[in-house]
Amino acid sequence: MRGFLRRLTTAVVRHTRIRTGLRWKLSAAIALVGALVAVVLSLVVHNAARVSMLDNARDLADERILVAQRNYELSGRLNFPNAQIDDAALPAELRERVERGRRATYVSDRPGGATDIWAAVPLKDGHVMSLHTGFTDRSSDILQDLDQALVIGSIAVVLGGSALGVLIGGQLSRRLRKAAAAANQVAAGATDVRVRDAIGGVVRDETDDLARAVDAMTETLQQRLEAERRVTADIAHELRTPVTGLLTAAELLPPGRPTELVLDRAKAMRTLVEDVLEVARLDSASERAELQDLMLGQFVTRRVAARGGDVQVRVLHESAVTTDPRRLERVLFNLLTNAARHGRPPVEVTVEGRVVRVRDHGPGFPAGLLAEGPSRFRTGSADRAGRGHGLGLTIAAGQARVLGARLTFRNVRPPGAPEDAPAEGAVAVLWLPEHAPTNTGSYPMLPEGTGGGSTGGSTRGSTGGSTRGSGAGGKRG
Numbered sequence: 001m002r003g004f005l006r007r008l009t010t011a012v013v014r015h016t017r018i019r020t021g022l023r024w025k026l027s028a029a030i031a032l033v034g035a036l037v038a039v040v041l042s043l044v045v046h047n048a049a050r051v052s053m054l055d056n057a058r059d060l061a062d063e064r065i066l067v068a069q070r071n072y073e074l075s076g077r078l079n080f081p082n083a084q085i086d087d088a089a090l091p092a093e094l095r096e097r098v099e100r101g102r103r104a105t106y107v108s109d110r111p112g113g114a115t116d117i118w119a120a121v122p123l124k125d126g127h128v129m130s131l132h133t134g135f136t137d138r139s140s141d142i143l144q145d146l147d148q149a150l151v152i153g154s155i156a157v158v159l160g161g162s163a164l165g166v167l168i169g170g171q172l173s174r175r176l177r178k179a180a181a182a183a184n185q186v187a188a189g190a191t192d193v194r195v196r197d198a199i200g201g202v203v204r205d206e207t208d209d210l211a212r213a214v215d216a217m218t219e220t221l222q223q224r225l226e227a228e229r230r231v232t233a234d235i236a237h238e239l240r241t242p243v244t245g246l247l248t249a250a251e252l253l254p255p256g257r258p259t260e261l262v263l264d265r266a267k268a269m270r271t272l273v274e275d276v277l278e279v280a281r282l283d284s285a286s287e288r289a290e291l292q293d294l295m296l297g298q299f300v301t302r303r304v305a306a307r308g309g310d311v312q313v314r315v316l317h318e319s320a321v322t323t324d325p326r327r328l329e330r331v332l333f334n335l336l337t338n339a340a341r342h343g344r345p346p347v348e349v350t351v352e353g354r355v356v357r358v359r360d361h362g363p364g365f366p367a368g369l370l371a372e373g374p375s376r377f378r379t380g381s382a383d384r385a386g387r388g389h390g391l392g393l394t395i396a397a398g399q400a401r402v403l404g405a406r407l408t409f410r411n412v413r414p415p416g417a418p419e420d421a422p423a424e425g426a427v428a429v430l431w432l433p434e435h436a437p438t439n440t441g442s443y444p445m446l447p448e449g450t451g452g453g454s455t456g457g458s459t460r461g462s463t464g465g466s467t468r469g470s471g472a473g474g475k476r477g
Helices: 002-018 022-075 092-099 137-187 195-199 206-251 257-283 296-307 325-342 367-372 392-402
Strands: 083-085 104-109 115-122 128-134 292-295 311-317 320-323 347-352 355-360 406-411 426-431
Touching: 022 083, 022 104, 022 115, 022 128, 022 137, 092 104, 092 115, 092 128, 137 195, 137 206, 195 206, 206 257, 257 392, 292 296, 296 311, 296 325, 296 347, 320 325, 325 347, 325 355, 325 392, 325 426, 367 406, 392 406, 392 426
Parallel strands: 311 347
Antiparallel strands: 083 128, 104 115, 115 128, 292 320, 347 355, 355 426, 406 426
């Protein structure tokens, strides 16, 4: 029995090492505690039962040796079963006690595991009468049955503890998973999600306290972000009028190099103000796509040709998509401007189904952008002396979210080259969704010859503020 319980405890410990989930950890802990309690109680019960049976056997042997003594003294003959006079096999300890004139009993274990019960008494003639019996078969059977019952009970305790642990741990694990899923939704931009509502339940525990703390933190962060967005939008909006006036006044200056410099800076400032306003609108999550049906390959080919520049377009697989052409054009132009500014030719645009890839052959995106994604007012120049303001890719990523699309960035390296090897180019990939993100309007598919009627009104400053340095470290400044 002890060996079985030891193996059972070892199995529980191994189970704890294998499974790392909260449910299984709690189940293994309860099972381990149950197994330890069962082992201790089993040993205590087993030893108590064995001691009680041995005491009964010794009392019985003591009564029988008294009867044998009386019969011997009355009849002068030894006619009692298992009784002997001066038995040579009498244990030495028992012989010493009898020689002191005391009646005594003794228990000894043989090498085979059998238990012997001895009883001895001194006789009047100086001899020693002893009675030798073994542990009765009935007592052994009772003890074996008790051990079997204890083993079954221990297994039941372990299994019951494991089931209880799975039940309790599963409920707690489900609540934590729901909380984690809701927190991930909040991190992804779902401002209306509340962790406390997601986990549900009527029982108050530490999970509810954690959920309420996360909800409070989320609301505080949202309020701060909204306040910052409003300040940014207000500043940009207030700057729009004086910048427009400055640009108009600059156009009235007499021709010359100073006038060209003033006009260039005034246009750059206007583009920056428009880009900041667009970023503020995208951050407010109030933008909605105005959908149209179009052929993606034809659309990209026409828009790239209208933009001009040395850009190669390849349509590997044509696909009909439902999207907002103005926002799609904005994303495409920002990616092309980014590639032209910070990459090296040739710049290639590939359309394959619903996927649009823009690649250049420059030094690649910085590690910060690949790890964290685009971020406003951060460029790839460490001394902040690079070109652009880090808004181009930020706007592209924001417009892609409005379209329900996914925009990813990666560097191109030779096959088998290590991560620290110089890149052979940068690739921005736009994954358009299979289904339209909203139902704000869908129109008949654009004919192949349609020009800029539906898409020509691209967002203001669609190329003026685009920089590869818009990521968390964008490309080189």
